[in-house]
Amino acid sequence: MLLNSLTTRDKIIIALVLISLCVLFYFAVQERNELINKRQQATVMGQQQATDIKNLQNQLQISNQNAQMLADFIKQAQASQIQPVNHFTVQAPTVQVATDQVASRINAKDPTLPPQALEKTDNTIVTPHQLTQAEIDKAKKENEANKGTDKPKINEEYGVNVFKNNNYRNWEWSTGYGQHCGKGYIPIGLQRNYSKDNAIEAEVHLDTGMPKNVTGWEVKQVWKTDKLFFMF
Known part of the structure; x- marks a missing residue:
């Protein structure tokens, strides 16, 4: 033995x-x-803040390499070069209120949100998003189709983006x-x-x-x- x-x-x-x-x-x-629980709390950022490498490093406490990769990904998403995994609608008087509402619901683990929004990741970023022309046209078509129904009108200027990110060590x-x-x-x-x-x-x-x-x-x-x- x-x-x-x-x-x-x-x-x-x-x-x-x-x-x-x-x-x-x-x-x-x-x-x-403790670190995971802290990082998994949704962080609200402005549209420009979400693509600023230094801001991502400071707010999320991530490395420069991770911040660069995340900033590049968000830029592509904001330009509609990357399509979202899911869509959901929130009702709010302004886009900033909607952004804060989404972050609060994620942190509260609201079961009515899509599973992707509640997925456990290293970081969660919630940011307002100025729609591209293609997204504006799509919103207008949906609003036109929803006329006469009880569905809420979709904002034709802004939306809210939720980014889920996993870092490498x-x-x-x-x-x-x-x-x-x-x-x-x-x-x-x-x-x-x-x-x-x-x-x-x-x-x-x-x-x-x-x-x-x-x-x-x-x-x-x-x-x-x-x-x-x-x-x-």
């Missing part, structure tokens, strides 16, 4: 490492949950316990995500003795994919 081959010192070190990892994991989860770190040729070691890894789908990782192996000595190391390029060999 592998466990029987370990010395008492190795067993103690493994136990201490596991306990330390459990404690770190507990506090990391608590901190992450710049850095990741890891540690644990492993064995090689019957000898225990502690791996410590650091990964730099330099794009959404690519990263580089460095890992060193420390022996279980005191003082710690480096027994090995590795550097890896990491590719991130939605499917592995087109199977999953």
